[in-house]
Amino acid sequence: MVSVTNKGQNRPGIERFLSALKAETFAKYDAVTIGEAYGVPQQDLHQYIGPDGYFLMIFDFLYMNIEVENIDEWYRDRSACTTSDLLVESQQQVQVIEGYLGNVLENHNQPRFLS
Numbered sequence: 001m002v003s004v005t006n007k008g009q010n011r012p013g014i015e016r017f018l019s020a021l022k023a024e025t026f027a028k029y030d031a032v033t034i035g036e037a038y039g040v041p042q043q044d045l046h047q048y049i050g051p052d053g054y055f056l057m058i059f060d061f062l063y064m065n066i067e068v069e070n071i072d073e074w075y076r077d078r079s080a081c082t083t084s085d086l087l088v089e090s091q092q093q094v095q096v097i098e099g100y101l102g103n104v105l106e107n108h109n110q111p112r113f114l115s
Helices: 004-008 014-024 042-048 080-094
Strands: 057-060 100-103
Touching: 042 080, 080 100
Parallel strands: 057 100
Antiparallel strands: none
16 A cells, blocks of 8 residues: 555645646636545645635545554544544534535545444
């Protein structure tokens, strides 16, 4: 398994690329835009979602740890209720931004938490 963090997350210049992508493509159409942006800190969400963000919505990975050594561990020590509370909290926080977070309840690389 290859690390997402080292090669695909928070790369230098990503904001220039995403700004140009929005200006040259997304902004020209009345379209829903969704990005997969693992590791976006809460304080930076306004740059990624909402009317002034790169996308209308991104997938919400904040409550998941997909960088675990053992893929069976991402949800360990979490109950369905705890995960539910985290999901509700994240949705309440983004209402201020006027953007959307798509809740990722299961990851194709990991065991099914909800099953």
